[in-house]
Amino acid sequence: MAKLSLDRLTALLEPHFLEVLGGFDCAGEAGFPDWARSALLLGPREPGFWAHLKAQPEWGGADPVDRWSRRVIGRLACDLGGKARFPFGGPPYDPFYQWALRTGRVWDSPVRLLVHGTQGLMVSIRGALVLREALKLPAAHKPCEGCAQPCVTACPVGALGAEGYDVPACHSFLDQPEGTDCLSNGCRVRRACPVSQGYARLGEQSAYHMGRFHRAG
Structure with a gap:
């Protein structure tokens, strides 16, 4: 081998x-x-x-x-x-x-x-x-450095921020008609990241995981 x-x-x-x-x-x-x-x-x-x-x-x-x-x-x-x-x-x-x-x-x-x-x-x-092998990728540049950080203000109810994740507030929002966008297309905070926007993840995949997260909550 x-x-x-x-x-x-x-x-x-x-x-x-x-x-x-x-x-x-x-x-x-x-x-x-x-x-x-x-x-x-x-x-x-x-x-x-x-x-x-x-x-x-x-x-x-x-x-x-x-x-x-x-x-x-x-x-x-x-x-x-x-x-x-x-x-x-x-x-x-x-x-x-x-x-x-x-x-x-x-x-x-x-x-x-x-x-x-x-x-x-x-x-x-x-x-x-x-x-068993010593394999490691080289370090990379943190994308948040120099970023305007739109993720910080992207959540409509402030459920995600510097203090952490307010899970009950997130679930409560997803229960409202206004939460349909997050359920159908994925978390707005994740989508707001400029690097995320250049990553070819399908909205269908994000919707699947959001649906499972919300049902489990």
């Missing part, structure tokens, strides 16, 4: 419309296997992810996105002699938010949501590959 590199891993992820969002050195850390050298966070690669996912056997059943993530990322981990970790399935839950901040490619945004250098506030982490 060829030695694992970021280029080879990228090639393995492409058929699944996944990409490496970032990674960090986890060697010797509690909570990781003794053999682990790096943890790489994976997320959807656009354009094309949503159409690909809807064509998979998990679609139409319960929790199709999570079940697909477990199958695909779990199989990749096994094939690479590593281990898969997921941000769902708990409690307990792995600290994916903190892991993302360690990558130097995902940051805490002005509204406390994670923001990615090329995906903006649309970033979504489907899982992590814990690998």
Whole structure:
């Protein structure tokens, strides 16, 4: 088997419309296997992810996105002699938010949501590959620096801001006729991010996740 590199891993992820969002050195850390050298966070690669996912056997059943993530990322981990970790399935839950901040490619945004250098506030982490190889992407420039930060004022009811997320206020707004836009097209705060606007995520995908979020609330 060829030695694992970021280029080879990228090639393995492409058929699944996944990409490496970032990674960090986890060697010797509690909570990781003794053999682990790096943890790489994976997320959807656009354009094309949503159409690909809807064509998979998990679609139409319960929790199709999570079940697909477990199958695909779990199989990749096994094939690479590593281990898969997921941000769902708990409690307990792995600290994916903190892991993302360690990558130097995902940051805490002005509204406390994670923001990615090329995906903006649309970033979504489907899982992590814990690998025996020391792989890490270089740090990137935080997109919020020099940005007018329209995300801060985008929420009509101020549910998302520097103080965090007022979930009850968000659900209450989504119950109103005025909340239809967020339910149908995705959170206005996420859409307001200039980087998000350049990321080819379909409104249908955002509507799906908003609908599930609101029903679960």
